[in-house]
Amino acid sequence: MATAVASSSTTQDWPGRWDHVDKILERAGPSTDADGFLPGDAVKTFLRETVKILVIGAGGLGCEILSNLAMMGFKDITVIDMDTIDVSNLNRQFLFRESDVGKPKATVAAEFIMARVPGCKVTPYYGKIQDHPESFYLGFNLVITGLDSVEARRWMNATLVGMVDEDEGMETMKPMIDGGTEGFKGQATVILPTISHCYECTLHMHTPPTAFPICTIANTPRLPEHCIEWASVLEWPKVFKDKKIDTDDPDHIEWLYSQASARAKNYSIEGVTWSLTQGVVKNIIPAIASTNAIIAAACCNEAFKLVTNSAPYLDSYVMYVGNDSVYTYTFKPEKRPDCPVCGGEVIDVSVPKDWKVEKLYEWLMEKQDLQLKKPSLSTAAGPLYFSSPPSLEEATRKNLDKLVTELLAEGEEITVTDSRLPFQMSLKIKFE
Numbered sequence: 001m002a003t004a005v006a007s008s009s010t011t012q013d014w015p016g017r018w019d020h021v022d023k024i025l026e027r028a029g030p031s032t033d034a035d036g037f038l039p040g041d042a043v044k045t046f047l048r049e050t051v052k053i054l055v056i057g058a059g060g061l062g063c064e065i066l067s068n069l070a071m072m073g074f075k076d077i078t079v080i081d082m083d084t085i086d087v088s089n090l091n092r093q094f095l096f097r098e099s100d101v102g103k104p105k106a107t108v109a110a111e112f113i114m115a116r117v118p119g120c121k122v123t124p125y126y127g128k129i130q131d132h133p134e135s136f137y138l139g140f141n142l143v144i145t146g147l148d149s150v151e152a153r154r155w156m157n158a159t160l161v162g163m164v165d166e167d168e169g170m171e172t173m174k175p176m177i178d179g180g181t182e183g184f185k186g187q188a189t190v191i192l193p194t195i196s197h198c199y200e201c202t203l204h205m206h207t208p209p210t211a212f213p214i215c216t217i218a219n220t221p222r223l224p225e226h227c228i229e230w231a232s233v234l235e236w237p238k239v240f241k242d243k244k245i246d247t248d249d250p251d252h253i254e255w256l257y258s259q260a261s262a263r264a265k266n267y268s269i270e271g272v273t274w275s276l277t278q279g280v281v282k283n284i285i286p287a288i289a290s291t292n293a294i295i296a297a298a299c300c301n302e303a304f305k306l307v308t309n310s311a312p313y314l315d316s317y318v319m320y321v322g323n324d325s326v327y328t329y330t331f332k333p334e335k336r337p338d339c340p341v342c343g344g345e346v347i348d349v350s351v352p353k354d355w356k357v358e359k360l361y362e363w364l365m366e367k368q369d370l371q372l373k374k375p376s377l378s379t380a381a382g383p384l385y386f387s388s389p390p391s392l393e394e395a396t397r398k399n400l401d402k403l404v405t406e407l408l409a410e411g412e413e414i415t416v417t418d419s420r421l422p423f424q425m426s427l428k429i430k431f432e
């Protein structure tokens with residue numbers, strides 16, 4: 001009869017349920033901001049009946065974040081994830097079972113939390129964050145991102161910064177708590193859009209995903225990675241048309257490996273191996289359950305403090321390094337005045353007079369604070385160099401060999417677009 005007792009109390013808070021959390025909410029602590037924190041029933045009601053929190057990602061970090069939030073008393077949670085459950089997720093994504101393989105992560109996670117934590121409502125969205133308009137994001141008090149994708153974070157960050165409207169008041173400013181892990185390392189940060197640093201301001205601190213200029217891959221390979229990228233980016237679509245590479249299919253990797261090896265031989269490049277091929281195309285990021293638990297816990301504690309004001313929140317970046325003993329430190333990243341999201345609109349660039357367009361393009365690709373994939377450049381006069389579609393690439397390729405001074409005047413602007421940039425960026429060219 002134990003189940004009948006449990007289900008009869010699914011929607012109410014039984015006596016003593018939140019006793020431990022309430023100890024924090026009923027009285028101020030020594031570091032509590034006396035003006036910001038009002039202990040008592042109002043803050044409890046706010047946390048449990050008013051706050052709407054959005055969690056992006058229901059993977060390794062997301063499972064931990066959802067479980068922590070539900071057990072801290074957040075009762076209106078929304079989760080977005082575009083993935084389905086794979087058998088390789090089951091060692092750490094503990095809201096999923098073998099019978100869930102193939103189902104959407106967001107839906108299964110929401111159902112699990114609601115079944116396990118009575119009274120907690122979790123609304124799932126199976127799809128991309130880009131599918132939702134600004135008005136959707138304005139409906140939340142707070143956003144937590146637990147993602148393994150830099151692109152998705154950049155999009156979310158740019159959207160939240162762009163949403164801030166001073167005329168509409170500070171309610172349009174939605175704090176973003178971002179967590180990330182890689183093996184034994186991780187970080188958490190509290191971003192107050194337009195007030196603190198933003199994700200884009202700190203982009204240079206994150207290891208960039210491997211990206212090489214398409215012109216190098218196509219014409220002047222120097223590294224084994226260039227040959228592998230050539231096989232996967234250029235040769236595969238030529239031979240297999242619209243068929244996508246399945247990075248888990250050994251036959252696909254084998255084909256790429258043999259193509260890359262042949263090209264490497266032609267250019268006398270050494271080092272193309274089967275495992276390097278797999279590593280480059282899969283872009284493997286190791287995941288460790290306990291690191292996810294540490295970082296998710298940090299994110300959720302910050303969420304709790306931000307909505308209740310019960311203690312000072314993280315200001316504004318904490319790093320956890322567990323691969324060389326244990327080291328952790330907290331610091332406050334600067335808001336970058338030239339940040340393309342929260343800083344100025346146009347970035348000034350000094351170009352030596354002997355630079356060709358190709359050199360400028362390579363310099364852009366190597367910039368850690370931009371992490372571009374296949375940028376396209378244009379001026380007011382038209383395309384300068386387009387990396388895709390192939391017809392435009394071919395038509396604009398001749399410009400790569402021209403001097404920048406030939407094509408642009410001092411002070412002219414170049415517009416940069418890229419699949420990794422959630423916005424359009426302008427470079428104002430000055431000559432050295």
Ligand SMILES: [Zn+2]
Nearest residue numbers: 198201339342
């Ligand atoms: Zn910024």
